[in-house]
Structure formats: C-alpha cells, structure tokens
Amino acid sequence: MEPSKNVPEDFLKPYNSLEQEDKILSLWEQSGYANPDVCVEKGVTAADAETFSIVLPPPNVTGTLHMGHAAMLAIEDILIRYHRMKGYKTLWLPGTDSAAIATQSKVEEALYKEEKKTRHDIGRVELLKRIDIFTEASKEIIIDQTKRMGSSLDWSRYAYTMDEPRYRAVMTAFVRMYEAGLIYRGDRIVNWDPKLQTTVSDEEIEYKEQTDPFYYLQYGPFQIGTVRPETKFGDKYVVMHPDDERYAQYKHGETIELEWINGPITATIIKDEAADMEFGSGVMTITPSHSLIDFEIAQRHGLDIEQVIDDRGILLPIAGEFAGSHIKKARLAIVEKLKEKGLLVRVDEKYVHNVATNSRGGGMIEPQIKRQWFVGVNKEFKMGESKIPGIPSGSMTTLKQMMLAAVESDAVDIVPDHFKKIYFHWVGNLRDWCISRQIWFGHRIPVWYKGKEIYCGVEAPKGGGWEQDPDVLDTWFSSGLWTFSTLGWPENTLDLRTYHPTSVLETGYDILPFWVVRMILMSGFLLGDIPFHRVYLHGLVRDGQGRKMSKSLGNIINPLDMIEKYGADATRLSLVIGAQIGNDLKLSEDRVRGYKHFANKVWNITRFVLESSEPRGLTFRDSDLMNADDEEKVREAHRLAADVSKHIDGFRLDLAADVVYHFVWHRFADEIIEESKAVLKGDDAVLRASKQRMLYEILIVSLKLLHPFMPFVTEAIWQELPQKESDVLMTAKWPAAAKASADKPV
C-alpha cells in the first residue's frame, strides 16, 4: 500500500515500546514539566491553581524495583498525571530511604565475608564510610528503575532520609519532643535482638511458628509449664488468677519454701488476672526481666526484677553452675538436672507455639530490660496551634488522642474504609514507642552527657568533656517526618506552605501501622496538622495463583523484565486493571502480554486515522463542520471522559482504566471506525471531512484519557500528530466532561 503523507514512518511498523520509551523519557525530562514551578513558568498551570501533592513512599536505597514498587508507582503516577492535566499545581516528590538496620547488616555481612572483620574491628567512622559508599553506588539503580516506569516525579526535589536537610529535621523534631516531655529515657522491657545487638520495635517483630518440647515442672505444691527452663532460675514469684477456686487456699503475698533448680528458695504467691485459668495448671512463675507480660505483672505488684540472660544470650551468675553458657546450649543440661532432682513431671514433645523474630533480617527476639529512649504516647502535653478537628489550639492532649482525632474527624480519610478500624485498633493499643537503636547507621540521638549532666540540642554543647549518646534513632522516627521534612521543614518554606498537608498518601496496606500512624503522630505534634488528607491503601501483588512472590517459590515476576518484553505501559495497565482498591492482585505474565496488544491497538488506530485524513495534514477549517451524527459521537467520547474522571476521583483506577480501554477498543475501533470506512472511501467530500474530523477529535480525547494509564505510547503518538494543542501530551488539557461547542478547531 502507498503510505499516506500524513503517516509518520514509525507507524508503518508495530509499536516498539523499547525504542519509544527511551526517547519519551528524555523528552519529559527535558521539558521539566514534572516540576510544578516549570509548569507555572511556562504557563501550563495557573500560578494560583489548586495544589495536588503526593510524597513518594521512599524505596530502600540499596534495593531493586519489585512489583510492589511498580504498582505503587503506576497508581501514584496515574493520580499525578490526571491532576496535572486537570490544571492542578501538581507535585510528586521522590526520595529514597536509608533502611538503617537492613542496610547496616548488609554491609556488615559483606565485611565479614570479604575481610572476616566485624564492625567493632573497623570502628564507627569507618563503617559509616563504607555504608555511604555502598548506598551511593546502589541508589542510582533504584532511581533509574523508578524512572523507567514512566513516573513523572520531580527529581529536582529529591530527598534522602540521611541527607543534610532531613538530618536537621530529625534533630529539631527530637529536641522539640524532648522539651515537651514526650521523649524520655527509661529502663523498660524492650525487644532485644541478640544477633544484631539492638532493640527492635514492636511492629518489626514477626511471629514464626515453631515446635518445641513443653516441660511441666514441679514448683513446690504447683505444676508450672514452660518451653524455656533456662529462664527459670530467678523465678521466685508464683502467679495465679484471683478467681481460681483450685488455689483459693493460697493468699496473695503468702510465702512458701520449695526446692528449685539450684537449691531451696522462698516463693511468694501473687494473685493477678493475667494468669489464664484455662492454660495448663493455671499457675505460672514469672521472669520479669525477659517477658513483657511478666514485667507488667512485676510492675503492678512492685516485685523484684532480676536479669538472667545477658545481651548476647549468656546466662548470668544467678544461674549458678550454668552461668556463662549460652541459653541454647544450656537448656538440655538444665532439663537433665531437673530430671535428676525429680522436678520434671512430664514433657510434651510437640508443642507448637509462636516465637518472636526480627523481621529486618535479625534473629530471635530476647526481651530485655534496657535503658532506652521512648516517645510517650499517653503523656499529656499542651497542643500548640492546631488545625486538627477536635484538638483545640492550646488544649491539653496526648499523642494518642491526637492521632485518634485526626481520623475520627475524617480530616484524614482512609480508603478503603475498613482500614480505619485497623487504624483505631492499632493506635488504641499503641505502647510507648522505643526509638533508640544500638546500631551505628542512622540519625544519632542529639543528647550529650558529661558526668551526671544531660544536654539535648541540635548542636553539641559548648565546652569539652561532653559525650554524645551512642545510639541512633529508629528509622520510623525520621520516616514519620517525611511529608514535611521533604518540603523543607523546619524552615517555613514556600513548598511547605504550598504543598502540605499533602493530598494523598498511597502505600501498601501492610505498612499502615509502621508508617501512616507515625506520620500522623509527627505531623500532629510538630505542625499541629495532618500530614495528608487521604490515605489510599493498595493491595499486595501476588502471582497468578494468589501466592506471595518469593525467591524460594521462584514465582517472582520482575517489573523490569516485563518492561523489556511488553513495555512499561502494558506493565502499568496489568497492575491497575482488575486491582480493586485495597485487595490483593493476582498478576501473571499473560495479563501483561494482553495489554501490550492494547498499546499496539492504539498505535494502529492512530495510523488509520492519519491515513484516512486528507493529504493537507489535518488543518481543520470552519468549513469542516461535523454533521449532527458525527458530533454526537464526539460527545459520547466526552461523556466517557466524565466517567473516567469520576472513577479516578473515587480512587477506582481499575474501573477508570477499564472503561477507557473498552471504549477505545470496542467502541471507537470496532464500531465507530468500522462504520466510517464506507464514507471515507466514498465520493462525498463534505461527509468525508466530517468523518475525518470526528475521528481525529475522538482520537485526541482517547489519547488524553489513556495518558495517565499508558503515558509512553500516548505521548509517542502525540509527538507525531500534525496538529496539537501542547508540545507534550503530559501537560495537555484533560477533556471537559461536556463539550460546549464543536465548531472550534482542535
């Protein structure tokens, strides 16, 4: 066939995503339109336009892009492109996260593997230097991969959790909370990781099922059960429920003499409701130093607390002859001794229970009592200037009350709705938050000691002899500041005033308790405001059979492979269509392949529309009026625009993508184009001109509606159009819901 003059050469082949995507990426980058300031400067966005802002949940600097990231990027980019086209002053702010514990342990592992050294051999300064080299080298990877999804992030505002502005924000936040009495140092029971030698937050603990022998021991007149006989040396309190009739004869505070592992001891009876009458014999002994529940019982009754196991899991002198051995090795020897003494009643070999492990690559958790820094969530403080409904400026409140108020009042809306319940459940049960970590990589606690003096401040105190607290802050402490530390806080910047609170926080539902909760806490206290108006929680990406993607199952689908094979547009669509908000998504390679066909379909539709136009190159004149029939078809496309907008506004991106997909393929291509063929080949020039114009207008509307979902192919087409309203589709005007008049040239 003779190619028409209207058809650029590229269109004579199928759509080649690999070839086009690179070109389009650099086109966007050069345009600078991801930066809202550039949009205002170039007149694309009105200077006083409403703002729409999202702060990207920062991926780990040392990580690589997985499907979860890809889904997040696709969803956020759709929201961003849509609002940008609608004329909002739109900011999507990128960043990366240092992921303190995970990153440090990676570097430490490599250090040990390659040089057989530990961090103590090389020291704090050297270790931090190596971590820095490591993160610098790997951050380019994740940034490049992020860009390849087509993410229209404003890289001129890039932030890293460990850079200088964020450091200042973290220090300032700590000092302010310290001065308000919300941060305190105390000896409390914490989750201790003996392997990584650090505390771990409650939320980072993962319970794993494990089968162990369960021992029943004779403790005076009682039988007690335990999986961990090695913790029992110090047990001198025996606890039972106050209503337990079986033990009514024993009075609270009464003492009894009995024979125990290392000889006779005096035990004291404690009546406490924490004892479960249904479990075992209903009697337990407690080890307050290594169990949260036991610690709380001990605190309620003012009992003695003795440490049994040290930081490395070694038994202390209280263990008598077992002192100095590791708990793992000591257990069997202790059981042997109990047996000899006749204290072992029986053993249940297959007892299934949950053990706490550190989900951040550490080992088993050993509760310990430690001097740590905490954020008191139930402590009263005087609220400053407040915009949070229900928490008046200057009133007395607590962090917990403030966090509840933010969501109860709907100032922060969480979608889907049922996650609100989960939020309330979480916040309601929140305990004081342990924020100190005994690792080296992170924001060091801004507290200095000199003898008994303590000083807290952003800068080190003047004069010699001061020593800084060696601990660093929990990574979530700085993450909690993310929506405003990235905008320049603690400075009162224009960005902060313009874009905060952010419009939407979009993240996986699994991270709600860690992050969303902490951001509301930090923003509430430090700014007296919410961090975002809406929280949009997406589901997890699973494999075709609904299983989690994991290395061991070998079912990981790598987004970069998909981009390579089928294009970024197809990858994006496969992560959005069929992904009902908050529900998990089953992804298979076939799905991605299917959407590649769609990208090609759009390409070919364009080819047809251009081919069937007159050689003069689609310059419509007033004489090229559409007839009523064709006008109605254009109006139909605009009605579709209203539907798409409605679905996006309701966060139903799956429906929005689905209706536009269906329209473009099965209405526009299969029906409207097919029906127009006879006229296009016919002799009636007036009818033909009307058709040509109708097809072109619908093509334009379709490209615009598709653009947020599949930005590459639509932009590539836009670049080849002979007549267009803006240099890039990215900043073209979103189609109005109802078209006022059809007689203006496009």
Next chain:
RNA sequence: GCACCUUUAGCUCAGUUGGUUAGAGCGUUCGAUUCACAUUCGAAAGGUCAUAGGUUCGAAUCCUAUAAGGUGCACCA
C-alpha cells in the same frame, strides 16, 4: 482466641444508593478476513451469584447463622 477481608461463567474480576433478561476480559467452539492491526472482526456455548434462613412488592446487593479460603492482632507461661 479476637477482628477484618474474600466467595458471581473454566480462569481473573465488574456489578455504584436494593429495581427489567446478572456483565467484561482471557480461555473454549464456530465462522469471516490479509482492504489500520506481529493479526483483527463477528457469533455461540458457559452462572442454583458459597450454603441455609430472614426483611421486602422486589435481594448478587440489606440482616442473621454456617462453611471454605486468606490477612492482621493477641498470645499460652
């Protein structure tokens, strides 16, 4: 144990405040086609809406119970 989610065609899912004959994509079968299409188009088959009750003129949709699958939390000393 507590809470939440899911259950609609072979598969993946829509179904908006209850309202005609429950829809789409993929897959299957049949047909057409190389005249925009690394093909595409048309048509067909396929559903006791998990189960049992209830509310209602009317229920996939609301209520109660049950079952199966999943997730989170709590944990058992």
